[in-house]
Amino acid sequence: MTAPRARLSPDPAPPSGGGRWIRHWDPEDEAFWNATGEKVARRNLLFSVLSEHIGFSVWTMWSVLVLFMGPEYGLTPADKFLLTSVVTLVGAVVRVPYTFAVAVFGGRNWTVVSAGLLLVPTVAAFAVMEPGTSFPTFLLVGLLAGIGGGNFASSMTNINAFFPLRKKGWALGLNAGGGNIGVPVIQLAALAVIGAGGGPRVLLGLYVPLIVAAAVLAARYMDNLAPVRNDTGAARDAVREAHTWVMSFLYVGTFGSFIGYSFAFGQVLQSQFGRTPLQAAYVTFLGPLLGSLVRPVGGRLADRYGGARITLGTFLAMGAATAVLVAASLRESPALFTAAFVVLFVLTGVGNGSTYKMIPGIFQAEALARGLHGEEAAAHGRRLSGAAMGLIGAVGALGGVGINLAFRQSFLSHGSGTGAFVAFLACYAVCSAVTWAVYLRRPAARPAAAGVAAEGEPRLGHAEV
Structure with a gap:
C-alpha cells in the first residue's frame, strides 16, 4: 500500500483573510527552482x-535577567x-502547536502573529x-517568555517546505x-547594558522596537504556500514512525544541550566559580555565538x-569535551572549564545542523524503501518530515529542561555542577550508540531499501541522509 501523495496542485487557495498566497510550489523541479x-x-x-532570531532572544532572556538578580531579589541558585x-x-x-499553525x-x-x-513576555518582564x-x-x-521557543518550530516547518x-x-x-544567534545577541546586549551601568529594564526596552520591526517585515516580504495544507494524517503518521522518536532522542542530545547550556552557563560560572554578573557576561555569550x-x-x-x-562523530566529541569539564570542575580550574564549555557549545551547533539535515532524508529513504519514486517519494518525505520536525523540536528542547534540573539537583546535593556533567557524559555515550546502531550499523532500515529504485533511481541509505 503506497502512502497518499502530498497535494502539490494549486487548488483554490485557502481563505487568507489577507496575505500573499503562492498557489503552485514544486522546488524539486529544477526548471521551476532556477x-x-x-x-x-x-x-x-x-x-x-x-x-526566529528575535524569538530565541525573548525565550532565553531569563538566562541573562537572572544575572541581574543579586541578593536583593532573595533568590537562591536553585x-x-x-x-x-x-x-x-x-x-x-508550544513547539507542537506552532508547527501545525x-x-x-x-x-x-x-x-x-x-x-x-513576543511583545507579551517582554512587556510583562519589564x-x-x-x-x-x-x-x-x-x-x-517566565512561563510567558516560553512562547519565544515556539517560533523555531513554525519557522523550520515553513522553510522545510520552501x-x-x-x-x-x-x-x-x-x-x-540564524535563530540560535538570538541567544548570544541578547547576552551581548546584556553585557553592554551591565557595562554601562544600566538595569534589566533597559535591556528589555531595547527589544520592543525590534519585535515590531520583525512582525512588519514578515508581513511585507514573506509568502504563504497554498499547497501546505493542515494534514492531521501526516501528524498521526509521523507519531507512528519509529524514526520520529529516535531522532527526537538524538535532538535531545544536540539541541537540548545547546539551549540548556545557554540558560545555565552564566549561572554555573557565578555559583561554582564565584564570578560577578559582569565577569560571567563577558564569556557567557561566546559559547552560544x-x-x-x-x-x-x-x-x-x-x-x-x-x-x-557527522552526528556520530559529534556525539563522540561531545563526550570527550564533557569529560574535560568533569576534570576541570574537580580541579576547580575556571580557565579549563570555560574553554571546554565553549568547545562543547561548538559541537552542539554542528550536531544541531547534522541531525536536522537527517530528518527529511530519512523519510524520503523510507518512501523509496516502500516502492515510491520520483516526485511521489519526495512528496511523501516532505509530508512526514514537516510534521515530524515540530515533534522532534519539542522533545529535543525538553533536553534543556533536564539540563537545568540536573544542575539544580547537583548544586543542591554537592554545591557544584560536577554530578550533572557526569550524567551528561553518560547521555552522550547512549546517543552515540543509538546513532551507530540505527543509522550506521547497516545501510538502511529495510532490506528493500538496498539496490536501485524504480526508473533507475538510486535508493538512499540512512548513512547518506
Whole structure:
C-alpha cells in the first residue's frame, strides 16, 4: 500500500483573510527552482531567520535577567535554575502547536502573529523586574517568555517546505543557526547594558522596537504556500514512525544541550566559580555565538558526508569535551572549564545542523524503501518530515529542561555542577550508540531499501541522509 501523495496542485487557495498566497510550489523541479523558486525561497528564509532570531532572544532572556538578580531579589541558585527550567519547558511544549499553525494560517501569516506575540513576555518582564517581586510572579512571567521557543518550530516547518531536498541541510542549518544567534545577541546586549551601568529594564526596552520591526517585515516580504495544507494524517503518521522518536532522542542530545547550556552557563560560572554578573557576561555569550554560527556548517557537512556520520562523530566529541569539564570542575580550574564549555557549545551547533539535515532524508529513504519514486517519494518525505520536525523540536528542547534540573539537583546535593556533567557524559555515550546502531550499523532500515529504485533511481541509505 503506497502512502497518499502530498497535494502539490494549486487548488483554490485557502481563505487568507489577507496575505500573499503562492498557489503552485514544486522546488524539486529544477526548471521551476532556477526560474523563480530559489529567489522566493531565499527571501522567505531571510525574514524567517529575523523573526526566529528575535524569538530565541525573548525565550532565553531569563538566562541573562537572572544575572541581574543579586541578593536583593532573595533568590537562591536553585530558584534561578528552576526559573530557567520553567521557561525552557514552555518553549518546548508550544513547539507542537506552532508547527501545525503554519498549515492552518500560512507560514507568512503565522510568522507575523508569532512575532507580535513576543511583545507579551517582554512587556510583562519589564513590569515585574525589580526587587520585592515574589518568586511565583517571576515564574509566571517566565512561563510567558516560553512562547519565544515556539517560533523555531513554525519557522523550520515553513522553510522545510520552501527548499528542495538537496538544499535542506544548508537552508535548515542557516535558518536555525540564524535563530540560535538570538541567544548570544541578547547576552551581548546584556553585557553592554551591565557595562554601562544600566538595569534589566533597559535591556528589555531595547527589544520592543525590534519585535515590531520583525512582525512588519514578515508581513511585507514573506509568502504563504497554498499547497501546505493542515494534514492531521501526516501528524498521526509521523507519531507512528519509529524514526520520529529516535531522532527526537538524538535532538535531545544536540539541541537540548545547546539551549540548556545557554540558560545555565552564566549561572554555573557565578555559583561554582564565584564570578560577578559582569565577569560571567563577558564569556557567557561566546559559547552560544559559536554554536549558532557553526550550525549551517553542520548542515553543509551533513549534505556532503551524510548526517548520520557527522552526528556520530559529534556525539563522540561531545563526550570527550564533557569529560574535560568533569576534570576541570574537580580541579576547580575556571580557565579549563570555560574553554571546554565553549568547545562543547561548538559541537552542539554542528550536531544541531547534522541531525536536522537527517530528518527529511530519512523519510524520503523510507518512501523509496516502500516502492515510491520520483516526485511521489519526495512528496511523501516532505509530508512526514514537516510534521515530524515540530515533534522532534519539542522533545529535543525538553533536553534543556533536564539540563537545568540536573544542575539544580547537583548544586543542591554537592554545591557544584560536577554530578550533572557526569550524567551528561553518560547521555552522550547512549546517543552515540543509538546513532551507530540505527543509522550506521547497516545501510538502511529495510532490506528493500538496498539496490536501485524504480526508473533507475538510486535508493538512499540512512548513512547518506
